[in-house]
Amino acid sequence: MTMIPYERLLLDEVTADPRVMVLTAENRGHMRNIPPMLGDNFIDVGIAEQTMIGMAAGLAVRGRIVVTHALASFLTMRAFEFIRTDVGIPSLPVIMVGMVPGFLSDGNGPTHQAIEDVSLMRTIPNMGVFCPADEQDLLLGMPHIIASGRPFYVRYTGQQSEIKHDPAFKIGKGEIVYQTHTVTDVAILTYGLMVHEAIRAAEELERIGISVKVINLKTLSPIDVTLLLDAVLSNALVVTLEDHFKIGGLYSILCELMVKHRVMCPVHPIALDNKWFRPGRLTEVIENEGFSARTIASRIRMALDNTSRSHHVTSVIG
Amino acid sequence: MNTTELQSTALRVREHILRMSTKGGCFTGASLSCADLLVYLYHHFLRITPDTVSQPDRDILLLSKGHDVPALYGVLAELGFFNVSRLDNHLEVDDHLYWHPNRNIAGVEFHSGSLGHLLSVGIGMAVDARMRGYDSRTVVILGDGELNEGSIWEACLTASALRMNNLIAIVDRNHFQANMRTEELIPLEPIADKFSAFGWNVASVNGHDFADLHRLFSAWEPCRDGRPTVVIADTQRGHGVPSIAERADRWFCNFTSSEVDALIDELHGHSEARLVSETLHVR
Numbered sequence: 001m002t003m004i005p006y007e008r009l010l011l012d013e014v015t016a017d018p019r020v021m022v023l024t025a026e027n028r029g030h031m032r033n034i035p036p037m038l039g040d041n042f043i044d045v046g047i048a049e050q051t052m053i054g055m056a057a058g059l060a061v062r063g064r065i066v067v068t069h070a071l072a073s074f075l076t077m078r079a080f081e082f083i084r085t086d087v088g089i090p091s092l093p094v095i096m097v098g099m100v101p102g103f104l105s106d107g108n109g110p111t112h113q114a115i116e117d118v119s120l121m122r123t124i125p126n127m128g129v130f131c132p133a134d135e136q137d138l139l140l141g142m143p144h145i146i147a148s149g150r151p152f153y154v155r156y157t158g159q160q161s162e163i164k165h166d167p168a169f170k171i172g173k174g175e176i177v178y179q180t181h182t183v184t185d186v187a188i189l190t191y192g193l194m195v196h197e198a199i200r201a202a203e204e205l206e207r208i209g210i211s212v213k214v215i216n217l218k219t220l221s222p223i224d225v226t227l228l229l230d231a232v233l234s235n236a237l238v239v240t241l242e243d244h245f246k247i248g249g250l251y252s253i254l255c256e257l258m259v260k261h262r263v264m265c266p267v268h269p270i271a272l273d274n275k276w277f278r279p280g281r282l283t284e285v286i287e288n289e290g291f292s293a294r295t296i297a298s299r300i301r302m303a304l305d306n307t308s309r310s311h312h313v314t315s316v317i318g
Numbered sequence: 319m320n321t322t323e324l325q326s327t328a329l330r331v332r333e334h335i336l337r338m339s340t341k342g343g344c345f346t347g348a349s350l351s352c353a354d355l356l357v358y359l360y361h362h363f364l365r366i367t368p369d370t371v372s373q374p375d376r377d378i379l380l381l382s383k384g385h386d387v388p389a390l391y392g393v394l395a396e397l398g399f400f401n402v403s404r405l406d407n408h409l410e411v412d413d414h415l416y417w418h419p420n421r422n423i424a425g426v427e428f429h430s431g432s433l434g435h436l437l438s439v440g441i442g443m444a445v446d447a448r449m450r451g452y453d454s455r456t457v458v459i460l461g462d463g464e465l466n467e468g469s470i471w472e473a474c475l476t477a478s479a480l481r482m483n484n485l486i487a488i489v490d491r492n493h494f495q496a497n498m499r500t501e502e503l504i505p506l507e508p509i510a511d512k513f514s515a516f517g518w519n520v521a522s523v524n525g526h527d528f529a530d531l532h533r534l535f536s537a538w539e540p541c542r543d544g545r546p547t548v549v550i551a552d553t554q555r556g557h558g559v560p561s562i563a564e565r566a567d568r569w570f571c572n573f574t575s576s577e578v579d580a581l582i583d584e585l586h587g588h589s590e591a592r593l594v595s596e597t598l599h600v601r
Contacts, residue, residue, distance in 0.1 A: 040449050043445065043480070045476045046475065046476060046479065048472045048473075048475070048476055050434075050438065050469045050472060051438040051441070051469065051472045051473045051476045052438075053438070054435055054436070054437070054438025054439045054441070054442065054469070054473065055438050055439070055441050055442035055445065055476070056442060057428075057438075057439050057442060058428070058438070058439035058440060058441060058442020058443040058444075058445070058446070059442040059443070059445060059446050060442075061427075061428060061439075061442075061443070062374075062442075062443055062446035062447075063446075064446060081432060082435065082438075082469075085432050085435060086428075086435055086438075086439060089429060090421065090428075090429065
């Protein structure tokens with residue numbers, strides 16, 4: 001079986017720094033080949049997320065850097081208190097890599113839907129949250145996350161990259177992945193799997209004369225405040241797009257920042273609102289929930305129409 | 319082994335525990351049950367002193383049932399990890415001596431308070447020691463009530479699978495959990511059989527008898543077949559102070575200072591203290 005790039009990355013990290021350990025709660029889908037190559041630096045604890053996190057904390061307090069893996073829903077929820085208490089309180093360098101987050105759980109059903117993971121993880125003091133858009137983004141970011149010396153949650157996305165990312169990765173810095181006009185009408189703020197969908201939606205909107213910029217935030221904690229505030233101040237509409245519950249994710253983060261910095265603009269959240277999604281094949285799930293490029297584009301067009309109307313009303317009253 | 323010296327240290331540790339059982343109080347009963355155990359381990363088993371507290375190959379002791387930390391504070395103070403007078407700072411917000419252990423106290427290896435955590439943390443620390451080639455031991459003190467937690471048994475399976483023979487769990491079998499006897503709520507017996515079935519080497523000891531503790535721990539060696547060891551230490555909640563011992567309502571105690579004086583007299587063999595303070599529930 002061919003080694004996937006993520007395996008190569010882990011192998012390189014352990015080779016470069018023997019303090020790095022790779023743990024998994026029997027989640028080997030993304031590491032079929034490397035366990036024997038990692039030797040003692042690899043431990044599979046079995047289907048035991050809590051034990052894995054406790055062990056990781058024990059290893060980290062002794063000076064190691066531990067990259068743990070499990071399905072995102074079980075990692076962030078079953079083991080939440082272990083992450084918060086054993087890793088979070090002492091702020092140990094343990095990386096929690098959550099597999100099949102958001103829509104990527106496709107046919108599994110609500111038990112496996114990690115769509116509150118960002119919300120949960122970002123409440124833990126000093127916990128970083130990294131949500132790569134695709135495999136290339138993941139590979140660019142992981143060495144920085146591992147070297148950060150702090151706890152981090154990684155919302156794993158290993159999808160093929162359709163775009164070229166800025167190779168200069170920096171924790172807390174997002175990137176503009178689509179912009180054709182200096183001045184834009186709409187800014188789409190997004191992360192993870194939705195980045196590529198957002199770019200395709202932007203292309204559709206541009207065809208009907210709406211200029212759009214798409215921002216891939218990469219890390220949601222810390223988040224690129226400058227990029228967010230700039231989007232708020234220079235667009236008629238800001239859209240937050242995420243395969244996550246509306247509560248606690250990017251939409252919440254943006255609202256918190258807008259209040260804190262006393263800036264306002266129309267914001268349209270596209271998120272999972274108070275319900276789990278209907279399971280199925282990934283492309284059909286995305287379509288069915290209204291997160292395909294086409295639907296995103298039409299939701300944005302409508303939101304933009306409503307925005308201009310309400311602006312008009314305001315100005316008449318004013 | 320100087321039994322008289324151990325006994326007099328244990329007596330002073332119990333005095334410390336009782337002195338922390340006022341002005342806010344502490345978990346007196348659970349602390350008294352493991353006091354002798356901790357005194358013994360720090361004097362004769364664990365290779366750790368105030369001078370080696372940061373040495374990488376030191377032995378590690380973890381209190382997974384963190385609410386018995388007054389016993390650990392007392393032992394660490396008696397051994398000079400910090401000054402005995404610091405115990406007067408118990409529950410002062412500008413120090414770190416509160417109801418559960420934390421690493422701001424010299425000698426405390428990991429924080430606890432939430433039950434069911436430190437067996438897995440201990441596995442991680444024992445794995446690290448083994449990878450570094452140290453012959454150090456990781457000892458995890460578990461409460462018997464704590465065995466209700468599923469994460470303990472999850473960690474037991476993993477420790478056994480990973481052949482962690484440098485790991486020793488000690489169950490402070492004081493027969494009580496917060497509000498009642500363990501066997502009245504979630505019966506644990508036969509505990510030894512349960513650990514044995516999970517692939518552990520099981521030993522039993524009288525947790526208040528220094529000769530028996532010495533018999534067991536002086537002869538302890540890592541199992542050649544890789545099994546981790548569990549020691550079931552038979553103890554008594556509130557041991558040494560009859561008016562607290564084996565009382566379901568003396569889990570968390572916050573006595574008046576005159577009650578504390580009377581309890582210390584009782585500890586020294588005088589008549590039982592007359593206690594008027596009601597059972598107090600932790601907020």
